[in-house]
Amino acid sequence: MKYLILILVLFAAPVAAQDLPAVLSEEDLLRLVAEHHPLAVRADLQRDRARAVLREARGGFDPKLYGDLSQKYFKGTRYYSLAEGGLKVPTWFGVELNAAYERNGGYYLNPENTVPDEGLFAAGLSVSLGQGLFFDQRRAELQRARIYQRATGAERLLQINELLYEAGSRYWEWAGAQGAVSVYTEAVELARARYAAVVSSAALGDRPAIDTLEARILVQNRLLGLESARLEAANAAAALNAFLWLDGVIPLELEASTRPPDPAAVVIAPLMPLSAGLTNPALTLTRLKLEDLEVDERLQLEQLKPRLDLKYNALISGSAVQPLENYSANDYKWGISFSQSLLLRKERGKLQLTRIKLSETQLELSDKIAQLNAKVEQAENEANVTVAQYALATRNVSDYSRLLAGERELFQAGESSLFLVNSREVAFIDASLKQLELMVKHRKAGLARNFAAGQTAPPLVGGVVPNE
Numbered sequence: 001m002k003y004l005i006l007i008l009v010l011f012a013a014p015v016a017a018q019d020l021p022a023v024l025s026e027e028d029l030l031r032l033v034a035e036h037h038p039l040a041v042r043a044d045l046q047r048d049r050a051r052a053v054l055r056e057a058r059g060g061f062d063p064k065l066y067g068d069l070s071q072k073y074f075k076g077t078r079y080y081s082l083a084e085g086g087l088k089v090p091t092w093f094g095v096e097l098n099a100a101y102e103r104n105g106g107y108y109l110n111p112e113n114t115v116p117d118e119g120l121f122a123a124g125l126s127v128s129l130g131q132g133l134f135f136d137q138r139r140a141e142l143q144r145a146r147i148y149q150r151a152t153g154a155e156r157l158l159q160i161n162e163l164l165y166e167a168g169s170r171y172w173e174w175a176g177a178q179g180a181v182s183v184y185t186e187a188v189e190l191a192r193a194r195y196a197a198v199v200s201s202a203a204l205g206d207r208p209a210i211d212t213l214e215a216r217i218l219v220q221n222r223l224l225g226l227e228s229a230r231l232e233a234a235n236a237a238a239a240l241n242a243f244l245w246l247d248g249v250i251p252l253e254l255e256a257s258t259r260p261p262d263p264a265a266v267v268i269a270p271l272m273p274l275s276a277g278l279t280n281p282a283l284t285l286t287r288l289k290l291e292d293l294e295v296d297e298r299l300q301l302e303q304l305k306p307r308l309d310l311k312y313n314a315l316i317s318g319s320a321v322q323p324l325e326n327y328s329a330n331d332y333k334w335g336i337s338f339s340q341s342l343l344l345r346k347e348r349g350k351l352q353l354t355r356i357k358l359s360e361t362q363l364e365l366s367d368k369i370a371q372l373n374a375k376v377e378q379a380e381n382e383a384n385v386t387v388a389q390y391a392l393a394t395r396n397v398s399d400y401s402r403l404l405a406g407e408r409e410l411f412q413a414g415e416s417s418l419f420l421v422n423s424r425e426v427a428f429i430d431a432s433l434k435q436l437e438l439m440v441k442h443r444k445a446g447l448a449r450n451f452a453a454g455q456t457a458p459p460l461v462g463g464v465v466p467n468e
Contacts, residue, residue, distance in 0.1 A: 024258050026171055026443075033167045033243050040163060041248035043156040050152040057145030060138040063089045072106070080106035082113060086122075094133055098313070099123045116317040122333070124313030131305040140299045144292060151288045157454075158281035165451040167243040169444050174240045175260035176440035177233035183432045184226035187425065191219045194421070197412070206414070214418045218425075225429070263435070268390045268442050271383050271449060280372055280454030286365045293358045300354055303347040306340035372452050379449035386442035393435040400428040 021028060034040050067085035071078070086100030103119035128136070195215040201207040237254050244252035315331040341347065404424040410416035450456045 020255065020258055022257060022259065023261055024171075024254075025261060026168060029171050029240075029243075030164050030168060033164060034160060036245045036247055037163060037167075037243060038245060038248040040160055043159045046152040046156040050149040053148050054145040057142045060141055061090050061092065063087060077108075078106050079108040080104070080110070080113070090138065092139065094136060094139075095125050095127045097125050100313075118317065121316040122313040123316070124311070124332075126309065126311040128307070128309050130308035131302050132307075133305075135298050135302050137299065140295050143295050147288050147292050147295070151285055154281040154284040154288065158285070161281065161451055161454060161456040163243075164456045165447055167240075168447045168456070170236070170240045170243065171260070172440045172443045172447075174233070174236040175263075175266075176436045177229065177236040178260055179263050179436040179439075180229040180433055181226070181233050183429060183436070184222065184229045187429055188219070188222045188226050190425070191215070191222045194408075194411075194418075195219050198418070211418055218418065218422055263439055266439055266443070268387055268439060270387055271380055271446055274376070274449075274453050274455065276455070278369065278372055278376070278453055280368075280452065283365065283368055283372070283454070286361060286368060290358065290361050290365065293354060293361060296354045297351065297358065300347065300351040303350070304344055306338060309337045311335045375452035376449055379445045379452060383442055383445035383449060386438050386445060390435065390438040390442060393431065393438050396431040397428070397435050400424070400431045404428045 020032075065085070065087055068083070070080075070082040072080050082104050084100060084102045086098060089097040091097065100122045101119055102115055102122065104113045104115050105117075127133070195212070195218070198207060198211050198215040202209050202212050241251070241253050244254065246252055312334045313332060314327070314329075315333060316327050317331070404421075404427075407416055407421050407424040411418070411421050447456065
């Protein structure tokens with residue numbers, strides 16, 4: 001099956017999107033893009049990557065078994081045999097628990113390694129009392145992994161928002177181009193009917209023959225306009241086809257019969273207020289960057305402390321069957337180590353750089369909030385202004401339609417000329433195209449507002465990455 005899909009992708013031409021409805025709405029398109037576009041499918045892989053990173057960070061707290069065997073034989077003499085195995089269990093609180101079993105022997109065994117014949121058990125802990133007591137590299141990596149998990153969710157949502165914004169913009173450009181084709185198609189049909197009537201009237205002697213030439217020129221001009229509109233519609237459809245896919249691997253194409261909703265059915269109204277203010281994932285990513293830098297700052301503050309590590313192990317001799325019978329509080333081994341840089345220039349320099357990055361990122365966040373608020377306000381202004389403009393354009397279309405209808409009646413009665421009819425018709429076509437232009441402008445402004453606010457993606461593509 002996998003190879004069949006690859007063959008289709010590499011060698012097959014795009015297939016017609018037969019499952020699309022005859023009237024393709026914006027919601028249908030965005031849902032299709034969110035579910036099947038390759039970039040949307042690729043964005044879903046971010047969740048798998050986040051889980052893998054988190055699993056890797058949690059691995060720093062995995063218990064570890066270890067074992068070591070070292071022996072030396074020379075000229076038939078066993079110089080030494082050192083065998084040790086055990087378990088280490090790191091914890092979130094910076095304490096590492098350990099248990100070990102040691103069994104050594106040999107003719108030249110170092111006295112330090114001498115243990116009872118049945119071996120020696122050790123159980124205890126190691127803890128950092130200075131640097132690393134409250135925070136260390138292992139805990140920092142786990143916190144970074146959790147931040148990364150949230151960041152991948154925000155990045156995924158940002159990618160899908162950008163994708164849906166572009167797809168929505170191309171959709172409305174296609175809808176406007178299809179509307180222009182309808183306007184010119186109707187104009188061509190009317191011009192052809194008028195040309196046929198003029199030819200008949202000229203044959204009967206009711207009109208001069210020159211009128212047939214003018215009527216034919218009108219038909220040709222309308223055909224030129226129709227072909228230009230068809231070219232724009234074809235280009236718009238090609239741009240929209242780039243967003244149509246099946247399962248992220250098979251490209252689709254719009255069928256010739258697929259149409260956008262009738263422009264009269266498109267809602268042109270003031271935008272509803274934003275439900276949640278600015279929720280742009282770009283802001284979330286910047287805030288998470290701040291959290292990541294705060295983790296670095298906390299870790300580097302720990303580096304300013306002295307290193308003071310304490311180890312303690314209780315020792316128990318005896319068999320592996322009942323070792324606790326031989327336990328004594330006087331049998332143990334312990335150790336302490338200390339280190340401290342005298343000038344701390346390296347540590348203080350790293351901390352200073354991190355705090356500078358924190359300040360820069362905070363300023364970057366403030367700038368992004370201001371820019372996005374401005375984009376939201378600009379898009380809302382454009383959307384709301386185009387509502388009033390669209391209402392005026394609609395009235396203009398209605399008025400020009402009435403003027404054109406009246407002029408046609410006068411022309412049929414012989415009281416007007418082709419020039420006046422053409423003038424009325426040009427004005428009507430321009431008004432209809434202006435109405436379509438405002439419809440596209442209004443809908444794209446709404447998309448731009450939602451995109452800037454971070455509310456383009458439908459609920460089916462939420463950006464939260466579930467925990468493991």
